[in-house]
Amino acid sequence: MTKTENRKKAVGIGIKPLGAGIALGVIVITLMLFLGSLLISGEKVPESFSEVIIPIAALFGGVFGGLLAGKQNRGNYVLTGLIVGLMLFGVRMILVLFNDNALMLNSTAVNVLIFLLLGSFFGGLMAGKKRKRHKK
DSSP, rough: OOHHHHHHHHHHTTTEEEEEHHHHHHHHHHHHHHHHHHHHOOOOOTTTHHHHHHHHHHHHHHHHHHHHHHHSOOHHHHHHHHHHHHHHHHHHHHHHHHOOOSSSHHHHHHHHHHHHHHHHHHHHHHHHHHHOOOOO
């Protein structure tokens, strides 16, 4: 592989994971809207559901970001995604402590998207950092 090829790859690192995060976010938001329509029609969605889906979204974001940024040594990137997801989950718990309205459904959909994007961005960023070690 030539230096220019490597450089092109390094530039593309930040963009790909973000795209994956957005795509995943769209899927999750459609799921959320579907759940919202269920809620309006009178079906009850368990409150713990939002507590479960947000960290999952963060984990997915991190893992996808990592996988897209680096093709070798995938385990590292999955681990990075898990760490990012756990960190974001901690942030989420703090937000819940300070603001009880964070449990509302419409903000849940927004939260999921934000956490997905953050997860994929940081997952890709950390995976990208590991790869750029050879620069002088």
